[in-house]
Amino acid sequence: MGISERKEREKQEMQDLILNAAAKIFLKEGFDKVSIRKIADAIEYSPATIYLYFKDKNELFYAIQKQAFDKFFLYFQTVSPTEDPIDRLRNLGEVYIRFAMENPGYYDLMFIMRAPMESIENALDWDEGSKSHNILHEIVNQCVAKGHFKGQDPFIVAHIIWSFVHGLSSLHVRERMKMFPEDQRENMILEALKVFNDWMKKL
Amino acid sequence: MGISERKEREKQEMQDLILNAAAKIFLKEGFDKVSIRKIADAIEYSPATIYLYFKDKNELFYAIQKQAFDKFFLYFQTVSPTEDPIDRLRNLGEVYIRFAMENPGYYDLMFIMRAPMESIENALDWDEGSKSHNILHEIVNQCVAKGHFKGQDPFIVAHIIWSFVHGLSSLHVRERMKMFPEDQRENMILEALKVFNDWMKKL
DNA sequence: TATTTTTAATAAACACCGTTTAGTAAATTA
DNA sequence: TAATTTACTAAACGGTGTTTATTAAAAATA
Missing domain, CATH: 1.10.10.60 (Homeodomain-like)
Incomplete structure (x- = not known):
């Protein structure tokens, strides 16, 4: 039937x-x-x-979060797999920041808001979180394979990079750059990302 | 009278x-x-x-935020001014993370929540934000004076460091490390901070 | 001192909110 | 056709931030 x-x-x-x-x-x-x-x-x-x-409002926002991650992964598909992995890492950072700037509401829901996370019972199964971390982790591993980040745990290196780009994005999204003139804020973010990328080339 | x-x-x-x-x-x-x-x-x-x-609930939370910053600055007074500035920078990062771990509610109110910021009308006068950024900025300048971060804008270097420690703290506070086993999370944060500090010694 | 004015506090209401319960009408199954 | 299941909702429960009109007390003025 x-x-x-x-x-x-x-x-x-x-x-x-x-x-x-x-x-x-x-x-x-x-x-x-x-x-x-x-x-x-x-x-x-x-x-x-x-x-x-x-079930409740949180579950509804968890479902919207999933849509946000879909769009997030779409952005990442523009990161070319042919380049030198350290350039790919640079590109990844740029795309991450661009997503956050262009979709502040989605970014907030994905990485800042409490609501959607409260409908995840089993701590380990935040699939979207794992998937995005894996993308980064893989590229870091490729960098290590090419001789970068010598003698350092790639897992920790990946977490440093994520923390940094999330810090940049979330200070912006949650208006913690109010002590800087508004017309300089975006530039500060892009400049910080650039300098950080230069650091990584040396490591 | x-x-x-x-x-x-x-x-x-x-x-x-x-x-x-x-x-x-x-x-x-x-x-x-x-x-x-x-x-x-x-x-x-x-x-x-x-x-x-x-005036409203936001203003009340802005007042509590001020109390939180008072405690924050108390933590910073434990950072010894006699050490080598690069060690002082390391120490500053450790104290920042420790504050966030020991006072997650306050940290949230200071650097993540929307509520208190909505009662700041004039964008530039977030005194507490300026003050904390100045502490960091001063130490970075001392590092530059001792030959660190050559050829780089100290203002941007300070923002990179802040973004990184804020990223570490806020991913933890807002439960975005759910894909990692709980008993490893704190260690990851401390390890990431340690590796980042080692990077900075080299720059 | 007696009267007027100002101040401090509140009861009650307004316009919302997320969520649950009890009941109804329609669709499906027997 | 009768019984049952399903989809839906009106109304209520217990909250929320905030505003308004009113009252009682304190202070200032006459």
């Missing part, structure tokens, strides 16, 4: 409907302005209906 | 009463659990009274 298949399909469609409405409000008006009631209004259903498709 | 002086004093006392009650709830139960009604309950006044002493 095709009824259960159709029902499965309808359930998926309804989930997407909710998700897209939520993402739309989130990207246009920010996290604080997304309420279950507002999403319900947008899709012309009652608020209670949303709870038939998502 | 001493009446206006007494009134001034009483206003200050009331502000402190509110602030301390709020800080107490914040540190014990976290940001989400601090409500105006709960603060009012704790001090045995009506919720509306709080608005006679603080």
